[in-house]
Amino acid sequence: MSIPLRVLFVEDMEEDVILMVRELKRGGFEPTWQRVDTEPDMEAALRDKWDIVISDYSMPMFSAVDALELVKRQNDQIPFIIVSGAIGEQTAVEVMKAGAQDYFLKSAIARLPVAVERELRDALVRRKQRLA
Structure with a gap:
């Protein structure tokens, strides 16, 4: 049985999104998704x-940092994962401090389903804690 998943991709390369969607499906998800690559498109999608x-x-x-700021302003409960072709350790630390839940290299895309599952579980725990 596939797990429904609504994913907003902030990505300028449609091919990369197709690869990530394929990995999510392999990991047991049934993604419904949208791709954006500009701030106005993302603002509209976040509705x-x-x-x-x-x-x-x-x-x-558009940058991941700008996208992260938009998400945090609109709904800070949505998990945010950054992927990159090449991200240095210092940059990774900075984006995690800014509020991203995870990051990984595109070369490790097979890790995506596990990361998504963990972040969805952690987001549920955070919501329950806020309600308590």
Whole structure:
């Protein structure tokens, strides 16, 4: 049985999104998704309900840091994962301090389903703690 998952991808390369969707399906998810690569498109997309946001770190017109700030302003309960072709350790620490829940390299894309499952579980725990 597949687990329904609503994913907002912040990514300028459609091919990379297709690869991530394929990995999510292999991991037991049934993703419904949208891809955005500009701030106005992301602002519009955030009007919908998403289970998770997965963002490329650097794009020509928009950055993961800007996307993370938008998500935190609109709904800080949505898990946010950053993927990158090449992200240095210092940059990874900075984005985690800014509020991203996880990051990994695109070369480790097979790790995506496990990371998503963990972040969804952790987000549920955080929501329950806030309600208590």
